[in-house]
Amino acid sequence: MTRPLRVCLDARVNPGKSGGLEQFVIGMAAGLSSLCDGDEEYHFLVDRESSSWLTPFLGGRCRLLETRRPESQNLKRSIASIRSVRLVWDWVSPALGDVTVTVPVSDGTIERAQIDVMHMTLQLGFITDIPSIYHPHDLQYLHLPRYFSRRQRLASRVYQRTLSNRAKLVAVSSTWCKQDVVHQYGISDEKVKVVPLAPASSAYAVPTALEIRDTQTRFSLPPAFAFYPAQTWPHKNHTALLKSLAWLRDRRGLRIPFVSSGFKNSFFPSIEKVIHDLKLESQVRFLGFVSPLELKCLYASCRCVLVPTKFEAASFPLWEAFLAGAPAACSNVTSLPQQAGDAALIFDPDNVEEMADAIERLWTDESLRTNLVALARAKVAQFSWKATATTFRAYYRQLGNRNMTPEDHSILAARTSLI
Numbered sequence: 001m002t003r004p005l006r007v008c009l010d011a012r013v014n015p016g017k018s019g020g021l022e023q024f025v026i027g028m029a030a031g032l033s034s035l036c037d038g039d040e041e042y043h044f045l046v047d048r049e050s051s052s053w054l055t056p057f058l059g060g061r062c063r064l065l066e067t068r069r070p071e072s073q074n075l076k077r078s079i080a081s082i083r084s085v086r087l088v089w090d091w092v093s094p095a096l097g098d099v100t101v102t103v104p105v106s107d108g109t110i111e112r113a114q115i116d117v118m119h120m121t122l123q124l125g126f127i128t129d130i131p132s133i134y135h136p137h138d139l140q141y142l143h144l145p146r147y148f149s150r151r152q153r154l155a156s157r158v159y160q161r162t163l164s165n166r167a168k169l170v171a172v173s174s175t176w177c178k179q180d181v182v183h184q185y186g187i188s189d190e191k192v193k194v195v196p197l198a199p200a201s202s203a204y205a206v207p208t209a210l211e212i213r214d215t216q217t218r219f220s221l222p223p224a225f226a227f228y229p230a231q232t233w234p235h236k237n238h239t240a241l242l243k244s245l246a247w248l249r250d251r252r253g254l255r256i257p258f259v260s261s262g263f264k265n266s267f268f269p270s271i272e273k274v275i276h277d278l279k280l281e282s283q284v285r286f287l288g289f290v291s292p293l294e295l296k297c298l299y300a301s302c303r304c305v306l307v308p309t310k311f312e313a314a315s316f317p318l319w320e321a322f323l324a325g326a327p328a329a330c331s332n333v334t335s336l337p338q339q340a341g342d343a344a345l346i347f348d349p350d351n352v353e354e355m356a357d358a359i360e361r362l363w364t365d366e367s368l369r370t371n372l373v374a375l376a377r378a379k380v381a382q383f384s385w386k387a388t389a390t391t392f393r394a395y396y397r398q399l400g401n402r403n404m405t406p407e408d409h410s411i412l413a414a415r416t417s418l419i
Helices: 020-033 148-165 175-185 209-218 236-251 268-277 291-303 316-324 336-340 352-364 366-380 386-397 406-413
Strands: 006-010 041-048 061-069 116-120 132-134 168-170 193-194 226-229 256-262 285-286 306-308 328-331 345-347
Touching: 020 041, 020 061, 041 209, 041 406, 061 116, 061 168, 116 386, 132 148, 132 386, 148 175, 168 175, 175 193, 175 328, 226 291, 226 316, 226 352, 236 256, 236 268, 236 352, 256 291, 268 285, 291 316, 306 316, 306 352, 316 336, 316 366, 328 336, 328 352, 336 345, 352 366, 366 386, 386 406
Parallel strands: 006 041, 006 116, 041 061, 116 132, 132 168, 168 193, 226 256, 226 306, 256 285, 306 328, 328 345
Antiparallel strands: none
């Protein structure tokens, strides 16, 4: 009798600081936990000291698999110890002198656990002979190199090309991202599969009215505000958004309160300077990282959501706004126009006045907001973590050489994507 298929998903994120990667893992945990049919086992690879953030979302046939030591401690292990390894890209960059970037080899945790399929959900994976699915997520470092150091660009190239080449399947979240990966890395079109994701917040508990009021009080939120949940990376474009708010205040006499959540990283001092220079201190609030419950309460409390990012494979905040019934406006870059469709306003993230016009329309036109919310709810209803998990399960079964259902075959035969 064939034992159950054992799948491992990499969940070694830095909780509170990993943004969309952490949300992706949470969504997958919730989706796989909801699958009642099948006998697959789902193991989530975690560092021993960092797993409590994930346990509330695990159920069903999902469980934790602790590493004995982080993969980063194995950088010096011999690549030759894994049979048939053939790495053909630069390990040493002439531009960086003797700086070397090496993709680590598995420390043996997943091999000892007799894992059949390894799902590398993070961009920084490791080398193993176990059949794998790899997520490059996006190739932002090629399109916006100014936001990355030379070492970061080298590391992204080495990891993504190496792990994409070794994977049995490369997964991306949008058609735009698939086309980019195929074009930039020369990967076979058949090897790259689009598996749309769902709103990360759909895996979180629904807040009560009392919890919403408590959150509003705790953060001293204004009665109405525009909201943008995003870690303070430069490409998230908080600075242009702040300039648009100042433009509306100075040119239109429109003072819009603004709230942003997300980890305040090393770029935040630059954002603080813009706030000071534009005299926006009394108008904007940066809350830092918030809990899943607090995030849901913020979506429920805001008048609208703004997503001015300069690059996105697919936007969790846009999906979450749609799910929460918050009207949204977003950038016209990468996959966002297709993701938004007619359910959000679109603007050029490099054009402060165009962004300001979109914000003003969203803020002042109640009938527009009502129409956008109806369109958004219909669009996001097509996506769920259970559907995402079901799609990946079909691929797990295929890669693990297990019996597949008619539904699995139908999923694998599909060639179109909703985004």
